[in-house]
Amino acid sequence: MFTELNSILNTSPDSFTQGEFILVSDRQSDASFLIHHFLSFYLRARCKVCFLGLAQSFCHYGAVSQRLGVSLTQAKEKGQLVFFEGLKECLSVLLPKENNAESGAMNFLRDPPVGLRSLYEFVRSSMIGSGSMEEGAEQWGPNVLLVDDLSVLLSLGVDVGAVLDFSHYCRALVCSQMQGNMVMLVRCNKEEDDDDDGDEGSEVLLKGLIHQCNLNLHVQGLPTGYCKDIHGQVCD
Amino acid sequence: RDSCSYSGRDLLKSFITAALNREEVIHVLCFDVSEEELKDGLKPSDTQRLHIHNAYSDPLGWTGHPNFTAQQFSLEDLTNLVKQTSHPKPAVLVIDSLSWILRHKTPPAVCQTLQQLRKGGAVRAVIGLLHTDMHQRGTVGSVCHLATSLISVAPGVKGKEAVARVTKRSKSGKVMQDEEIFCIAEDFTVTILSKASHAEHKTNSTEEEQADPTANLTFNLRLSDSELEAKQKLTLPFVFSKEKSESLQ
Numbered sequence: 001m002f003t004e005l006n007s008i009l010n011t012s013p014d015s016f017t018q019g020e021f022i023l024v025s026d027r028q029s030d031a032s033f034l035i036h037h038f039l040s041f042y043l044r045a046r047c048k049v050c051f052l053g054l055a056q057s058f059c060h061y062g063a064v065s066q067r068l069g070v071s072l073t074q075a076k077e078k079g080q081l082v083f084f085e086g087l088k089e090c091l092s093v094l095l096p097k098e099n100n101a102e103s104g105a106m107n108f109l110r111d112p113p114v115g116l117r118s119l120y121e122f123v124r125s126s127m128i129g130s131g132s133m134e135e136g137a138e139q140w141g142p143n144v145l146l147v148d149d150l151s152v153l154l155s156l157g158v159d160v161g162a163v164l165d166f167s168h169y170c171r172a173l174v175c176s177q178m179q180g181n182m183v184m185l186v187r188c189n190k191e192e193d194d195d196d197d198g199d200e201g202s203e204v205l206l207k208g209l210i211h212q213c214n215l216n217l218h219v220q221g222l223p224t225g226y227c228k229d230i231h232g233q234v235c236d
Numbered sequence: 237r238d239s240c241s242y243s244g245r246d247l248l249k250s251f252i253t254a255a256l257n258r259e260e261v262i263h264v265l266c267f268d269v270s271e272e273e274l275k276d277g278l279k280p281s282d283t284q285r286l287h288i289h290n291a292y293s294d295p296l297g298w299t300g301h302p303n304f305t306a307q308q309f310s311l312e313d314l315t316n317l318v319k320q321t322s323h324p325k326p327a328v329l330v331i332d333s334l335s336w337i338l339r340h341k342t343p344p345a346v347c348q349t350l351q352q353l354r355k356g357g358a359v360r361a362v363i364g365l366l367h368t369d370m371h372q373r374g375t376v377g378s379v380c381h382l383a384t385s386l387i388s389v390a391p392g393v394k395g396k397e398a399v400a401r402v403t404k405r406s407k408s409g410k411v412m413q414d415e416e417i418f419c420i421a422e423d424f425t426v427t428i429l430s431k432a433s434h435a436e437h438k439t440n441s442t443e444e445e446q447a448d449p450t451a452n453l454t455f456n457l458r459l460s461d462s463e464l465e466a467k468q469k470l471t472l473p474f475v476f477s478k479e480k481s482e483s484l485q
Contacts, residue, residue, distance in 0.1 A: 117298055120298065161339050164339065165296060165339075169298060172270070172292055172293050172294075176270040176272070176292070176293070177293070207239075207240050207367070207370055208367075208370050210240040211240065211243075211268070211335075211367050211370070
């Protein structure tokens with residue numbers, strides 16, 4: 001967790017605004033460090049976190065979180081963290097084996113026009129499932145949904161409209177209904193002024209998400225080019 | 237019409253407030269934001285004539301018991317919805333937002349429904365919010381062509397100000413265009429500050445009056461007459477003159 005960022009956003013694990021949708025976006029840069037920040041932030045704040053890790057493996061996130069002082073394995077064992085490993089789930093859909101229990105969340109891989117309803121159902125069941133109190137189970141704070149990252153879904157053949165519907169439903173569930181928080185990462189590869197049709201989907205997705213979110217943290221390279229000490233700029 | 241850089245929702249809420257103050261009945265199709273977020277800031281006493289139809293929690297029927305879905309955006313369903321309140325006066329229909337519906341219904345179908353609503357008589361007026369940066373220009377153009385009044389909002393130069401470009405089409409076919417700078421107060425009253433063109437002239441003249449760079453210097457830019465004369469008399473050290481060449485011989 002980066003304390004300087006906390007002071008700029010005027011938040012801390014002890015006090016943060018609930019019901020917010022924070023959109024993290026980047027253009028020709030890498031904003032995933034912000035996802036690691038928010039992951040450790042909300043785990044420290046004792047929130048119940050559902051993390052859709054579509055871009056990297058669990059070990060990767062675990063290693064980075066270790067450096068930030070948080071253990072993902074422990075959080076998972078205690079029931080504080082529900083981790084959806086996108087890379088593994090993809091394999092179980094594409095190479096089905098008898099003993100592999102398929103969660104059905106990545107059904108869209110077989111049939112992209114179907115959309116992300118089953119992924120939303122997974123999120124919903126993991127959030128609402130936390131409501132059932134077992135004896136001796138720890139009480140966690142507000143629900144938080146983290147997604148890294150939405151652009152991967154576009155690359156997997158999902159329509160922009162389907163991704164926007166998915167983020168809309170998640171926002172209605174997590175932010176409005178449960179008064180929790182949501183952080184999603186979306187990435188753009190081309191320059192903003194390019195009229196290239198190739199990457200139009202991610203531009204429309206970004207604009208649609210900006211309309212939906214409460215706060216947008218946008219990371220981009222410095223206009224002057226590469227620099228040794230300062231790697232980019234973040235604007236909101 | 238709005239974009240990512242400036243949200244038109246506050247202006248939409250100010251239209252709702254103004255209509256409520258005129259004692260009109262308003263139906264709102266709420267897709268983009270939750271009912272609470274839309275009601276936030278509106279006076280509670282006025283909300284009796286305000287009917288918000290929640291299309292935010294389940295617009296596609298994923299949960300199994302939707303209140304209002306995007307597919308229900310048709311003349312028949314909307315007329316039934318508006319007539320539920322059984323008020324003698326035709327109501328005002330507010331749509332937040334048309335962009336949501338355009339993502340799930342084809343533009344021709346949406347345009348047809350809007351045109352039918354206009355001629356139907358069940359609603360007196362339709363006010364829709366459209367996010368122009370989410371659609372292709374053809375789609376935006378087609379929907380905007382149906383409108384009798386078109387207001388495009390963009391961020392202004394200073395703080396809370398915004399710029400509105402207004403296009404009005406009268407029944408006679410006359411088109412009037414105007415550009416105004418406005419700001420919206422906490423109670424959603426709109427204050428028009430000035431016409432955009434006047435504001436531009438003002439900034440130009442102030443720039444000209446700004447600092448004259450040749451004033452207050454620590455050195456002289458020009459020489460006085462005596463200084464000029466002294467300069468011309470001065471012999472430079474490495475230039476050959478008659479006296480120097482003679483002394484060297």
